[in-house]
Amino acid sequence: MLLLALLLALLVVLAVMIITRRWTGRLASLATLIAGAIMALWLAQVGLLPGTTGPLTPDRPRVPGLDR
Numbered sequence: 001m002l003l004l005a006l007l008l009a010l011l012v013v014l015a016v017m018i019i020t021r022r023w024t025g026r027l028a029s030l031a032t033l034i035a036g037a038i039m040a041l042w043l044a045q046v047g048l049l050p051g052t053t054g055p056l057t058p059d060r061p062r063v064p065g066l067d068r
Contacts, residue, residue: 003045006034
């Protein structure tokens, strides 16, 4: 739900940037902040952040010849 709200907020900020063409620098900074939060949430859901269970956890099965 939070991810959906952040995506909607990002779309609104991008639309305001295109329509008004004012405060572009501040709106671009806000859009970057929202996009970073979206990326962090997505990486946590996939399990690619430290402390989450995912494909990069130490208990994953070893692949002979590839893991050292």
